[in-house]
Amino acid sequence: MNRFTPSFTALLVGACFFLAGCGPQKTETATPPAPAAAGAKVIEITAGDNMKFNLAEITAAPGEEITVALTNIGTQPKVAMGHNWVLLKKDVDAGAFATAAMQAQSTEYLPASQQDNVLAHTRLLGAKEKDKVTFKAPAEPGEYVYLCTFPAHYQMGMKGVLIVR
Numbered sequence: 001m002n003r004f005t006p007s008f009t010a011l012l013v014g015a016c017f018f019l020a021g022c023g024p025q026k027t028e029t030a031t032p033p034a035p036a037a038a039g040a041k042v043i044e045i046t047a048g049d050n051m052k053f054n055l056a057e058i059t060a061a062p063g064e065e066i067t068v069a070l071t072n073i074g075t076q077p078k079v080a081m082g083h084n085w086v087l088l089k090k091d092v093d094a095g096a097f098a099t100a101a102m103q104a105q106s107t108e109y110l111p112a113s114q115q116d117n118v119l120a121h122t123r124l125l126g127a128k129e130k131d132k133v134t135f136k137a138p139a140e141p142g143e144y145v146y147l148c149t150f151p152a153h154y155q156m157g158m159k160g161v162l163i164v165r
């Protein structure tokens with residue numbers, strides 16, 4: 001048994017050196033994403049003709065400043081396939097919100113009557129357009145629904161959840 005101990009130890013030491021050698025190199029070569037606002041964590045979200053966000057779940061610490069950068073990677077005209085990103089307050093009925101939003105074409109599907117239910121939102125984007133919004137995550141831990149309010153997109157599954165913890 002003792003016979004194997006030294007070689008096992010050597011293996012461990014070797015692994016440690018290997019990891020130690022790799023660690024700093026990784027840090028040096030990593031390119032941090034350019035912050036949109038000082039200190040804000042940037043979350044890149046894409047929306048396409050498949051009527052889905054690329055991310056169905058994002059996370060933030062309570063009160064953390066985050067920037068959601070939305071890109072419409074689709075190809076359809078805005079009138080047929082516009083996308084936005086709208087974060088709702090806790091416990092807002094997202095289905096009812098989406099239904100009310102359908103009527104609000106003149107305000108890019110964000111009805112004035114529903115503004116009190118919104119924590120943050122981008123504008124409505126046509127193909128290849130981008131927009132970003134910076135905001136503080138809610139102080140209260142929990143799950144906050146985000147959705148696209150273009151007609152029928154929420155019903156097609158264009159939604160996700162911000163988890164604050």
Ligand SMILES: [Cu+2]
Pocket residue numbers: 047051081082083084148149150153158
């Ligand atoms: Cu959409």
